[in-house]
Amino acid sequence: MITFENVSKKYLTKHALSDVNVKIPEGKIIGLVGSNGSGKSTLMKMIAGLVAPSEGSVTIDEEAVTRRTASKVAYLSELDTYYSFYSVKETVTFFASQFPDFDTEKAYEILEFMDVDKEQKVKHLSKGNRGRVKIALTLARDVPIILMDEPLSGLDPMVRDSIVKGLLSFIDLEKQTVIITTHEVTEIEPLLEMVIAIRNGKVLALEDVETIRERDGMRIVEWLKKKYQEEA
Amino acid sequence: MGEEFNPSKPIYLQLVDRISWEIIKGERKTGEKLPSVREMAIQSGVNPNTVSRTYNELERMEIVETKRGQGTFVTEEKERLTQLREELKLNHIQNFIEEMKQMGFSSEDMIDGIRTYVTNEKENNA
Structure with a gap:
């Protein structure tokens, strides 16, 4: 399990991530979706230990991400x-x-x-x-x-x-x-079991793709648009 | 890439439908081994966990059997497959009637329509 707790990342004045709280389960293929500059790559690099959070903590199996967990x-x-x-x-x-x-x-x-x-x-x-x-x-x-x-x-x-x-x-x-x-x-889409929606450095949702299909009758793209509208 | 899926129905159920359909059409025979979860995932471009779910569902429906260490096989219970065929028939009829109703046709219209169509087809083939 990868856990983000109150994670923010600031580059000078720009917030790349703000107050991200998400638990990413293991054993799945997970899509990370969002528009350009939404913070996808920053989030990835934090899991890889290539970028450190300005605030909050990122852990893998309860161990803080460091150069050591990078292995x-x-x-x-x-x-x-x-x-x-x-x-x-x-x-x-x-x-x-x-x-x-x-x-x-x-x-x-x-x-x-x-x-x-x-x-x-x-x-x-x-x-x-x-x-x-x-x-x-x-x-x-x-x-x-x-x-x-x-x-x-x-x-x-x-x-x-x-x-x-x-x-x-x-x-x-x-x-x-x-x-x-x-x-x-x-x-x-058929490859993904779960999807994380991210916008302006905020994680909007983590959802099961089959649930989106069954409950909302939507493709991920449509669901993402809806999430973006709800947030705007 | 892979195959097209309907966005408003879980993929695992669409795979259940597809495999059931292949069994009824005789493309997959009684007692035949299904591809492994990974092979099926690769063939259809679908998440392996989704394929596992499909196989579990087919097993719950008693259409396939998993033999420990050997894989998943189409059931040899002919009766179950006959029943499955009936279920699929009912399913198709339901969908047909639903759509015809939405277009405003009565039950009589539908039956007449089918009768005429079948008769014409017979004559054309004769």
């Missing part, structure tokens, strides 16, 4: 964070040297599943294949929490499909929790 979290950033002059294989070796929980065999298995050539230099890969490499590097870590910031952004439907299939093939929800931010919500 429980695999974080796929929106940005490209590898060395482009490495080959895919060298990148895998590099990641294995950085993370003791990195499963090299699994990384190759995922890359093969997604049809990525290991010998290619990262800088020569297509954008889609770079997206696939990032997914492989993230899923190859044997950690309880996987965070993915916009894993589908800017990729064509074929690549998005192979990434979703890769995700479903290589995560283990008995041991892992996955949190995903995306603008392609409708596309991955």
Whole structure:
């Protein structure tokens, strides 16, 4: 369980998060949705221990998030964070040297599943294949929490499909929790078990997706709009 | 990506409907093994926990059986499947009648309509 208690984050005068209270359960794939600049990435980075709260506390299984708990979290950033002059294989070796929980065999298995050539230099890969490499590097870590910031952004439907299939093939929800931010919500809706709505740094709701469908007869996007209107 | 789902009905129930439909149409045979939860999740692009829920529901309905360590199988109880077929028939009739009523047709209109349609179809095929 990931717990945010009265968490605020201020950058100079801007509130990135204000008074966030939310308990994120484990063993689920959870969507984090909200407009640009709503605080999604800040929330993710706090779980990863990359951003510290200005106020309040973030805990994973009742342990405060520090650089040490970061070993429980695999974080796929929106940005490209590898060395482009490495080959895919060298990148895998590099990641294995950085993370003791990195499963090299699994990384190759995922890359093969997604049809990525290991010998290619990262800088020569297509954008889609770079997206696939990032997914492989993230899923190859044997950690309880996987965070993915916009894993589908800017990729064509074929690549998005192979990434979703890769995700479903290589995560283990008995041991892992996955949190995903995306603008392609409708596309991955069947993948999500729960969803967190965030607006202007405030968490508006955490809800079961099947409940939204059954009770409100809505897609996540429509539900999010409704939540935004209620708040405005 | 995956398949389209109706936004106003839980996905686990839509999967229950789909699998029941496949069994009735004979695409999944009596006693046949269903894909594992993970395989089914990958095939349909659906959350594995949702698929588990689908399998639990099908089991509760006694349409499938889970054998420990072996997987989930379509029931071999033919009677249950006959009953399921009847349930689906009733279901479709209900939906049909509901929609026809909304369009303002009476029961007689519906029965006449069906009779005419079936007769025409028979003649066309003859």
